[in-house]
Amino acid sequence: MTIEILLQHLLNGLTLGSLYALIAIGYTMVYGILRLINFAHSEIFMLGAYFVFWGVTLFHLPWPLALFGAVVAVALVGVLVDRVAYRPLRDAPRISALISAIGVSFFLQNVAIVLFKAIPREVYRPQWLEDPLLVGGVRVLPLTLFVPIFSVLLMLGLVYVVYHTKPGLGMRAISKDIETSALMGVPVNQVIALTFGLGSALAAASGIMWALRYPQLQPVMGVIPGFKAFIAAVFGGIGSIPGAVIGGVILGFLEILIVAFFPDLAGYRDAFAFVLLIVVLLVKPTGLLGARSEEKV
Amino acid sequence: MNRSLHIILNCGVVGCLGILLALAERFLDGYSIQILNLVAINILLALSLNLIYGFTGMFSLGHAGFMAIGAYVCALLILTPDQKATLFLLEPAYPWIEAAHAPFLLAVAAGGLAAGAAALLVGIPLLRLGDDYLGIATLGFAEIVRVLANNLPRITNGALGFKGIPAYADLWWNYGWCLLGLLIVVRLLGSTTGQCLKAIRDDEIAARAMGVDAFRLKLLSFTLGAFFAGVGGGLLASLLTTIDPKMFLFTMTFNVLMMVVMGGLGSVTGSVIAGAAVTMILEWLRFVENPITVGNLTLPGIPGMRMVVFSLLLIAVILFRREGLMGTREITWERMAAWVRRGRTA
Numbered sequence: 001m002t003i004e005i006l007l008q009h010l011l012n013g014l015t016l017g018s019l020y021a022l023i024a025i026g027y028t029m030v031y032g033i034l035r036l037i038n039f040a041h042s043e044i045f046m047l048g049a050y051f052v053f054w055g056v057t058l059f060h061l062p063w064p065l066a067l068f069g070a071v072v073a074v075a076l077v078g079v080l081v082d083r084v085a086y087r088p089l090r091d092a093p094r095i096s097a098l099i100s101a102i103g104v105s106f107f108l109q110n111v112a113i114v115l116f117k118a119i120p121r122e123v124y125r126p127q128w129l130e131d132p133l134l135v136g137g138v139r140v141l142p143l144t145l146f147v148p149i150f151s152v153l154l155m156l157g158l159v160y161v162v163y164h165t166k167p168g169l170g171m172r173a174i175s176k177d178i179e180t181s182a183l184m185g186v187p188v189n190q191v192i193a194l195t196f197g198l199g200s201a202l203a204a205a206s207g208i209m210w211a212l213r214y215p216q217l218q219p220v221m222g223v224i225p226g227f228k229a230f231i232a233a234v235f236g237g238i239g240s241i242p243g244a245v246i247g248g249v250i251l252g253f254l255e256i257l258i259v260a261f262f263p264d265l266a267g268y269r270d271a272f273a274f275v276l277l278i279v280v281l282l283v284k285p286t287g288l289l290g291a292r293s294e295e296k297v
Numbered sequence: 298m299n300r301s302l303h304i305i306l307n308c309g310v311v312g313c314l315g316i317l318l319a320l321a322e323r324f325l326d327g328y329s330i331q332i333l334n335l336v337a338i339n340i341l342l343a344l345s346l347n348l349i350y351g352f353t354g355m356f357s358l359g360h361a362g363f364m365a366i367g368a369y370v371c372a373l374l375i376l377t378p379d380q381k382a383t384l385f386l387l388e389p390a391y392p393w394i395e396a397a398h399a400p401f402l403l404a405v406a407a408g409g410l411a412a413g414a415a416a417l418l419v420g421i422p423l424l425r426l427g428d429d430y431l432g433i434a435t436l437g438f439a440e441i442v443r444v445l446a447n448n449l450p451r452i453t454n455g456a457l458g459f460k461g462i463p464a465y466a467d468l469w470w471n472y473g474w475c476l477l478g479l480l481i482v483v484r485l486l487g488s489t490t491g492q493c494l495k496a497i498r499d500d501e502i503a504a505r506a507m508g509v510d511a512f513r514l515k516l517l518s519f520t521l522g523a524f525f526a527g528v529g530g531g532l533l534a535s536l537l538t539t540i541d542p543k544m545f546l547f548t549m550t551f552n553v554l555m556m557v558v559m560g561g562l563g564s565v566t567g568s569v570i571a572g573a574a575v576t577m578i579l580e581w582l583r584f585v586e587n588p589i590t591v592g593n594l595t596l597p598g599i600p601g602m603r604m605v606v607f608s609l610l611l612i613a614v615i616l617f618r619r620e621g622l623m624g625t626r627e628i629t630w631e632r633m634a635a636w637v638r639r640g641r642t643a
Contacts, residue, residue, distance in 0.1 A: 113601030
């Protein structure tokens with residue numbers, strides 16, 4: 001394997017990893033606050049890609065505007081899902097909300113099948129993302145650079161919101177103790193809605209970039225990336241935003257590199273993540289950066 | 298109400314069911330019989346998940362995996378060596394796979410046992426996990442089973458799956474296995490062990506403090522549930538005569554979960570009613586997905602609409618009637634007798 005090919009693989013891993021990381025952040029934020037695996041998150045990811053597609057082909061929006069519009073629209077869908085399907089279940093047993101989430105996930109997926117039809121669709125890609133660049137003698141698609149850079153910008157924005165603004169303070173407070181936060185005057189429902197909005201916006205951005213990287217839209221396209229991103233969140237330590245990023249990037253690298261070095265295992269690609277999940281849950285359920293929580297009797 | 302009367306009444310019900318099945322077999326068309334067959338299999342599947350989740354409180358999303366194991370083992374055993382020789386197009390099967398053959402009863406049982414063995418194997422490490430983590434880990438297990446089915450062409454014929462599986466699973470086999478499942482689960486739940494299972498569901502720590510060997514009993518319930526899931530998978534393989542890895546996606550687990558939640562977590566009769574009702578409604582909704590012709594006007598079919606309706610139904614049940622149709626209650630002879638008596642005095 002030449003240095004050039006290795007570099008290609010590393011860049012691919014970084015691209016895939018940052019896409020996983022963006023989705024994983026949404027999972028980890030919701031889990032940190034509500035202890036809920038938001039199954040619908042993978043459908044949110046799918047909607048992001050579709051909204052851009054429709055924005056460009058149906059409304060003839062310029063690409064950057066379609067991108068922005070789709071992120072906002074998907075964020076609103078995320079908030080709506082919380083309002084309708086999760087908020088009424090705040091006091092219910094945790095598994096009830098989880099079943100509701102599975103229901104929402106299937107609902108969105110099948111609504112997408114009804115509205116968008118199950119045929120895979122081609123995605124519009126701006127030309128400037130496709131003309132290869134030469135970086136230090138290596139041919140690189142601008143896309144493989146665009147994805148990680150744009151992801152890092154989004155993550156920095158998120159870190160700013162979570163650690164340097166008042167609503168972010170609210171989020172961190174709720175993740176420690178929801179009842180006490182409410183007593184201290186944190187507007188719990190609004191902050192949770194904001195969390196869903198932010199998480200969904202990141203998932204939408206990830207879905208859009210995913211569709212640029214793997215240019216085919218399908219109503220079920222979110223399922224596998226969604227699961228893997230959730231696994232990345234668990235691996236990094238669920239509830240921790242840096243953990244989600246690290247977990248996502250590591251998972252992305254692992255997948256690309258294992259397939260690169262052991263091509264025979266390519267068919268098992270989708271199983272790596274699940275094996276990793278089971279191993280992590282058994283060996284260190286709190287993940288790399290997660291906080292320990294004791295069960296109180 | 299005494300025990301012998303119970304037995305007489307239960308035998309009466311089974312007898313009536315037998316007569317109904319005989320009549321159905323003679324007078325109904327193939328499509329209706331197919332639905333009746335699916336009803337039996339789905340009741341068995343709902344029952345097995347209810348045992349795991351509704352009665353023992355282990356949130357398992359691995360049902361499709363257990364069903365897949367049961368279906369593949371059963372299919373491999375009832376396919377004749379000649380059929381297998383022509384089926385394995387990509388790569389020839391291992392000789393022992395090709396030679397394996399068993400009668401239907403043994404094949405289904407072997408499918409169940411294989412699923413049960415798999416459950417025992419993954420249960421030992423995984424059942425330490427709680428709630429949603431167990432759910433996601435068992436879901437991972439089911440996905441791994443599917444990836445394996447896709448990637449072991451010399452055993453499973455890869456993505457092509459099997460076609461032309463002998464259609465042995467008629468009404469008698471399906472309802473027979475369904476009744477056997479019901480009998481075993483009801484007897485188990487009525488025993489002290491069943492009480493312990495419910496105690497674990499309600500509060501595992503308290504149950505352990507009372508001296509219940511929670512881990513062993515959870516493993517027992519998980520394995521037994523997986524056994525019947527495997528049996529259901531085997532019957533399904535023979536009923537549909539074709540299987541492939543795509544059949545055992547998460548959707549399969551979702552359907553079973555839907556029946557269990559709608560019927561009531563922790564209610565055997567709830568599972569029976571919901572298993573039958575959901576199967577029939579799912580079939581009935583197929584009409585929505587096919588083009589409908591009214592006079593000379595043709596309405597296009599809407600693919601996907603079935604699951605839209607069903608997922609909405611599931612969300613509605615969880616939001617507005619979390620306990621489902623029956624909650625943890627059961628329809629028993631006592632309740633029916635009390636109901637009749639009340640009607641008479643009023």
